[in-house]
Amino acid sequence: MSRSNPRVLSTLERAGGFASAQEIYRLMQREGESIGLTTVYRALQSLVNDKIVDVLRRDDGEAIYRLCGEAHHHHLVCKGCGDTVEIEGGAIEKWAKAMAEEHGFRDVGHTAEIFGLCTKC
Amino acid sequence: MSRSNPRVLSTLERAGGFASAQEIYRLMQREGESIGLTTVYRALQSLVNDKIVDVLRRDDGEAIYRLCGEAHHHHLVCKGCGDTVEIEGGAIEKWAKAMAEEHGFRDVGHTAEIFGLCTKC
């Protein structure tokens, strides 16, 4: 039942290991690959089931898929131009762990983003 | 420009301070209140702008709105039952500020949520 289409996986890698289904589909189209949107969705679903990729949500609700095993990191996003800087979590990682423990939560993850205006904006 | 319809706010309160736009709309209908879905969405949007409610996403992508104290804080959310604990940012506040400075960003804000399974789940 492994529908983990390798072309979809490789496109996700090429996209920086971080993209939505629609973006992956458009990227493959642009590169001349013949594939259906449905297949992209099914492949991503399968990769999620196999725990090869992670899924989370953009602020607008669109699902974004991320290769697992990539180093965990956070983002600094410019509200003006959309420029994004990947940053280390540092203190956050400890904070999240401590808070979870304090309240008896297990199997925890976290999200953390910083947004503002970059030097150019 | 305050479209923060008080009936919508009071319904959100009655719903336990935690509901989606569709749920609030259905609840108001069931209680015989005359209101349009569009107005519910606009009222919630306005409440978010006024920072009277928080918005986050269910796993299926649907936006849920939650009443929120005005002090800046973060959340520890149970993936199982949806239980939410408001927590202090502590280290995060400094981290966000430091990261923004390091990259020359100004006018910055941040989001940070921790999710996992609570003791009951």
Add this chain to the structure above:
DNA sequence: TACGGAAATGAAAATCATTTTCATTTGTGA
């Protein structure tokens, strides 16, 4: 009180990501 413009409202249509359906193609073992 009557008028006029601004803000609010909501029904219906549009948008958009995602899922479902279903007919067709492809792959594989006997």
Add this chain to the structure above:
DNA sequence: TCACAAATGAAAATGATTTTCATTTCCGTA
């Protein structure tokens, strides 16, 4: 070659959210 299961993808369906736009409600002023 044959039969059959799995994969594929176009098109339709779904469902939340947004947009449009005509109508109604408010409010300040003459």
